[in-house]
Amino acid sequence: MSEKFLARAGFLVLVAVSLMVFPGQQAESAPDSLDPVCELAASNDYYEIDLVTTRKVSGARLAKGVGEVSYAQSPFGISLSEDGSYLVNIDVSMSNVKLADDKALVAWVTTPQLDQIIRLGQLDENLKVSGQTDFNKFLLVITLEPRDMEPGAMWTGPVVSRGMSRSGLMHTMAGHGPFETEPCAVYGY
């Protein structure tokens, strides 16, 4: 990858972090116990990913979106890969988007270093798509692509929205808070 690309990618990461809006943490209200129908939680809200528009793409400047995170089906409830990474389903949905007929939205996940990128898929006519990842920290990126384009390993169009996994909020304490006098460089930062 070129230095120019990396610089742009790094900037994207910074913007994504700076625009991150934390999802709510409250449980849905419990349904009336006399109600025969169970009102189900949609996902694990704590790990939900808010997608924040870049405001750069015509027809999607006010786009809203969310990546709902749930564990991949597993006999153990929680799903892990062999090395212990969480294997999660991501259900992406977007709204407030008006696209030209020859354009489509495509969802991707990538590591914070942008050294690995996985195409989750093209959003359908309802602006939804689902996929899986076992990245521990990742960015969820929505791009605008030609509708009939062959799936590729990397996006080509502009970024419409992006968000970050909850785990991406972890950062070193060195140089911050109680450890503000700890030199970051000692710890490799």
Next chain:
Amino acid sequence: MSFLKPRILVATLSLLLALPVAAQDGMDHSMHMHHNHDMPMGDSLVWRMAPMDGMTMPMMPEMMDDVPETGAFLPGFGMDVSMYPEARPSEIIDMADGDTLHMDASLVRRTINGQELVMMAYGGMYPGPLIRADRGSRVIVEFTNNIDMPTTVHWHGLRLENAFDGIPGMTQPPVETGETFTYELDFPDTGMYWYHPHMREDVQQDLGLYGNMLVDPTEDGYYGPANREVPLILDDILMDGNGLYPYGETTPTHALMGRFGNVMLLNGITDYNLDIEAGEVVRFYLTNVANTRTFNVNFGGARIKVIADDVSKFEREQFVSSVVIGPAERYIVDVHFDEEGTFEITNAIQGIDHFRGTFVPETHVLGTVTASGAVADDHGEAFAEARANEDTIADIDNFRRYFDKAPDHNLRLTIETNDLHPMTMRMMEVDTLYFPPIEWNEGMPMMNWLSTGDEAKWTLLDEDTGQKSMEINWQWEVGDVVKIRVFNDPSSFHPMNHPFHVHGQRFVVTHIDGVPNRNMGWKDTVIIPVGSTIDILVDVTNPGKWMAHCHIAEHLHAGMMLGFEVRDPSPDSAGR
């Protein structure tokens, strides 16, 4: 027995679960000293610095000299180790209907990592004797307490008669040193179960008081073919250069995250090896008896097929890349070692370095399987098929109409604090950006060690009534099908995964975060990850006064338990 009123019960249980550890002969518990990290162990037991394996965070000056607000305690401390009998490996005790087993709990001598230690054992064995019986049988266990602490035995997962569930103050009085209690065990369900104390588990279970019960099917072809059956008990224990790391005397330490061990044990040893012939399908019966650690078990790349859950087979066998098993859970898995070689049994996790803010891959080698030669009786073809278990499916079919019913109870898992160390409070308030679904490693050993069961109050909050933990006393009847929605609140002071255990009944997990569970087995314990909402459907069959609780030993003793009562309305149950 007559049931105690809830408030009296709460008080009694709290008292019993927090019972001060009885002094060992020759021990002086009044000698715990503060500011003594650098002191060598002498004639009296004092706190020393908690093991800090892999810790990158610099020690905060405010915490340097602090020790938990309870004394240090180790059974047998100060005694001549050689006076205790050497524990021997576990034996299988085949029991027929009506048989009686005489079993005690006692102090024993064991060697782990080259250090001679005073530990505890059932029947003088590590793990305790494996009780093997047919489904439908009833056996008697004459239990004698020969340790210097009161204890009881809980027969985890069995739908047995309430009087023998082993809950002090609820189903029986504590068994004092030298006393005997007779347990009658029923085995209505095929599978692997386990037994352990229900008093100061953080000490007694950690020191070796655990064993399995294998309930054999009475039907032919219940499981697919396998070349051998092997019980594997997963555990860890906390040690340093001076041996076992002390426990809290009157209340557990490590109350925030539970007591992670830094030495991994498989069937009680650090160098487990199983010799087999290449090509074998080995049926492993996995049990996690660790105080708090959840394992992610691999078999060196050998193919794994999961067969059964805690209390039944799954609806469908399923191939998996690893086995995730929380404290107190059991899984039965078939593993095909299709070529010669040495296969490492590992715990592969992504720990968290809170200071660096990174995931840290860790692999703990738990043991090995050495495959050589070639097996004559090759079950590879049968192994390759994932069977549908029509008996389990038919059983669960009876409950599917309840899957989408509204919850009968809504439970929130949370924590309250009481005079926690100020620096811990501040750190926890600062470090709120991310809590993982599961805590796989000891990420904050100093703060965790300093927290005791008196300062961290883990809480089960009934959202419908506002009652907390042992204030709760749900009333059910035999034949009820009860849905409990359990929510692990991520906005609590210290969210963490909890293995939620229901005594005396069985349940299925119907939904995980609103997603229907597509392959169920009957369970008695389920992991509730951080932020998750888990719906469980309880098949209420067993009358009596029972508990449900978190099976992290330190969380249980920090209050994370509730009560429920099952009445039997049938005419022939009058007077029960």
